Amino acid sequence: MSDTRPIGVFDSGLGGLTVLNAIKKIIPNENIVYVGDTARVPYGNKSTPLIVQYASQITKFLLEKDAKLIIVACNTVSALAISNLQNDFDIPIIGVIAPGANSAVKLTKNNNVGVIGTIATISSNAYQDELNKINPSINTLSQACPLFVPLVEEGLLEGPIVSAIVKHYLKNLDLSMIDTLILGCTHYPLLKPVIKEHTNNLILIDSADSLAKEVHLILKNNHMINNNTNKGKQDFFVTDSPITFANIAKRFLGYSIINVKTASIS
Ligand code: DGL
Numbered sequence: 001m002s003d004t005r006p007i008g009v010f011d012s013g014l015g016g017l018t019v020l021n022a023i024k025k026i027i028p029n030e031n032i033v034y035v036g037d038t039a040r041v042p043y044g045n046k047s048t049p050l051i052v053q054y055a056s057q058i059t060k061f062l063l064e065k066d067a068k069l070i071i072v073a074c075n076t077v078s079a080l081a082i083s084n085l086q087n088d089f090d091i092p093i094i095g096v097i098a099p100g101a102n103s104a105v106k107l108t109k110n111n112n113v114g115v116i117g118t119i120a121t122i123s124s125n126a127y128q129d130e131l132n133k134i135n136p137s138i139n140t141l142s143q144a145c146p147l148f149v150p151l152v153e154e155g156l157l158e159g160p161i162v163s164a165i166v167k168h169y170l171k172n173l174d175l176s177m178i179d180t181l182i183l184g185c186t187h188y189p190l191l192k193p194v195i196k197e198h199t200n201n202l203i204l205i206d207s208a209d210s211l212a213k214e215v216h217l218i219l220k221n222n223h224m225i226n227n228n229t230n231k232g233k234q235d236f237f238v239t240d241s242p243i244t245f246a247n248i249a250k251r252f253l254g255y256s257i258i259n260v261k262t263a264s265i266s
Pocket of ligand 1: 043185
């Protein structure tokens with residue numbers, strides 16, 4: 001039997017597209033409904049109760065769209081609200097923290113791992129906890145980079161301003177000590193070329209690829225695979241004007257997305 005229901009993917013804005021891209025590579029035939037909460041981005045400097053409330057509202061919206069599994073393509077929500085969502089809703093809900101931490105533990109050679117993320121993600125210690133759950137001898141160095149999300153949402157992905165801001169935050173991390181840096185926010189891979197310029201030979205990790213493999217496995221194990229051999233359909237919903245989202249998404253994905261609709265989620 002084929003399960004043609006869509007996979008729900010959500011983020012505060014554009015960042016989750018980095019996850020959608022990886023999903024498309026691994027399971028291109030699955031239908032996807034994407035939500036970017038562009039009216040309320042950024043989440044990373046908001047309180048936990050508010051983040052839980054936003055995440056629950058979006059999850060309900062995705063369930064109304066008949067989602068069979070939900071990917072929380074946002075580190076902030078994964079760090080602060082995933083257990084609330086998993087308790088309150090009766091479908092598989094997958095976050096991005098564990099896949100990123102797993103990749104870092106596999107790749108670090110000196111057990112010193114850097115993490116950059118939003119203020120909320122970094123203050124939650126979610127990565128440190130997850131890294132130490134897998135390997136207690138991992139030493140974590142963290143840095144919040146609150147201006148990165150607004151840069152990406154504005155479509156400022158390179159140039160002198162971006163470079164100065166990246167340098168400003170990274171100077172607080174002892175880059176000579178770590179060999180691996182987790183991009184602990186799904187927006188950050190869009191800034192990867194500039195981050196790379198300032199981090200020499202560090203291994204940069206984002207959760208997208210390992211998360212996509214995990215999702216494939218969960219679908220298989222739960223007999224929820226879509227057996228259709230055609231390319232899946234993608235529907236995009238944002239909570240503010242679709243134009244900016246569609247323009248920046250096109251630059252990132254390399255193709256135009258025409259079906260971006262405004263949804264009222266509250
Ligand atoms: N992409 C979200 C994350 O991974 C960004 C959070 C925000 O809106 O500040 O944390």
